[in-house]
Amino acid sequence: MIDTDIHVLIDPEQLLTYIEPGQREWFRSRGPGLGLPDYPWAHPVSWFRDDAEHAPGKAPTTSVGAIQRQVLDAYAVDVGILNAADGLAIPLMPSAYRAAALARAHNDWLRDHYLEQDPRLRGAIVCPAQDPRAAAEEIRRCAEDKRFAHVLLVGGSERPYGEPRYLPIFEAAAECGLPVAIHSGGEGIGIAASPGGAGCPTFYIEWHTQAVAGSIMAHLVSLLCHGVFERLPNLRVLLMEGGVAWLPGMLWRLDTNWRALRVEVPWLERKPSEVAREHISFSTQPLEHTDGNDQLFFEMLAAVGAPDILCFATDYPHWDFDDPEYMLRRLPDSWRDQVMHGNAASLYGDRLGLVAA
């Protein structure tokens, strides 16, 4: 089984030692958040599982030991991909220079303190997307280590990721054979645009229901309309944690508009939904709960390419963690192998080559 979404929380003291000395004091003086933008839409109880590891001072932590105990060993996970949790917001820092320093430190820290510690672990490359050329450099630097499995971008953004300014990031990923994972989160924080599409929401429940899905929809439509996959035929994108039940409707809308409005995007020679099916995957967590409508839901997903497009994820250690056994019970029999393993194995290819037996 492959878990495409295990989160690592920054250990500030550890991470500070990786930051270049000339910038280290600025980050230290920002406190334990290291100057990363924070969420005004806070979870009303806790962002984390009740039984997540906590430091003596009660801050949640994600040591390798906790990840082994609560994910890898608990569910016999073959490969777990580590995505930044708080570090997801690096591309939303106002300063591209600070972001570049923190991204570099985060990647090196992840390598030493996680990837080196367990052969089942793979890592996500964080990058300063505010400065796409610098981001591309960081991607190329990290990609030499085959244990980095994808490039990580965040849902919140200044502009949708099809915009030409971001092309160097996708070019670097494609050149290195790395998928780009766009993970929901960060909408409306730091330098990100207003979340949701109708102005800032009020509650976490709104933000988590609609805004985190909306950013993923916007990036999907943007990447398809700008023809990023026509430019980079081997690029693969993994959309994470923005849900997937909206996908049939959004692709129906886009195909219809493509037929009517091709004059605006003449470089799109194929139906966008066909291009999406070849280039886009979705991590499962949180796969929508449907109140008894799973049969309908799986028909909807099949209409847009499931099971081929789904990759299992737990989202450890977040509050809405999906237990693999729950997912196995829920998925149609014939989908299980692909969703739990096959699709991610195909997506990441030789980046998973070091898997322990």
Next chain:
Amino acid sequence: MIDTDIHVLIDPEQLLTYIEPGQREWFRSRGPGLGLPDYPWAHPVSWFRDDAEHAPGKAPTTSVGAIQRQVLDAYAVDVGILNAADGLAIPLMPSAYRAAALARAHNDWLRDHYLEQDPRLRGAIVCPAQDPRAAAEEIRRCAEDKRFAHVLLVGGSERPYGEPRYLPIFEAAAECGLPVAIHSGGEGIGIAASPGGAGCPTFYIEWHTQAVAGSIMAHLVSLLCHGVFERLPNLRVLLMEGGVAWLPGMLWRLDTNWRALRVEVPWLERKPSEVAREHISFSTQPLEHTDGNDQLFFEMLAAVGAPDILCFATDYPHWDFDDPEYMLRRLPDSWRDQVMHGNAASLYGDRLGLVAA
């Protein structure tokens, strides 16, 4: 048959005569757009049907004669509800004072030049939503004329419409027995927040595919989370032109989050999807084209309350106008009466009492 969405374009010279004299010169000096915010995401060909009425100078127009010829008479429409087209953006003008003057003029102009001209026509009340107390006054003023059928808000907004600042608008509508129609459009223009949820899109096709749907999703989730329908049990909301295929997924997400996060919205004692089913309707145009998946699509809609929640709309004279005959062919037999007539008749009640035989 009831058409819930026929658009009227401003006739600047006519409308100027309705603007209070002290403000008239400002509007006149802004040119034919009267100072309304315009779209940077312009349709690449035309926002209008090729055969729409045009003034000699080529500007599209919507005279009563054209509406009679191309909609009411052409399809034996019993009642047509007139919604502002360019006037939809009144709540997005920077000045609430200008917006109040223009809204008042628009409502009076609509009454004289349309509602008085054909007994089949009903009107939407536009209001300065920037200043909810003034908006509520305008709603109460117009509501005395029973030919005004609903209050019209625009998809683009500073904040989602569940925010308490907007409550006076919904209170006035509920008090007057008027539904509130939230019509997609205006996202990102004037004082509206950034559209789409991940920063400004580039193309009209993106804006029309995702941003116009996103604002409607955000308002729906916001109204439900703030408990607006618990406060105003007789309020009905009609969501217009933002699509509907995303609805099952969005309500599944919201119900799930309501179960987990009720501590944040303790005033919600029932599943949000149940509340939505009782209080929310959708206009059909543009009912998603599904590339041969209509059976699946109608099952999706049935899972969230269709056919009860759908009200037919043509969106005349826009480019993606839906012909009623096309809709009749497409709908399941057992849905036709409700979608084409019954649901709107129930939504508007005695506001349609003057219908010609």
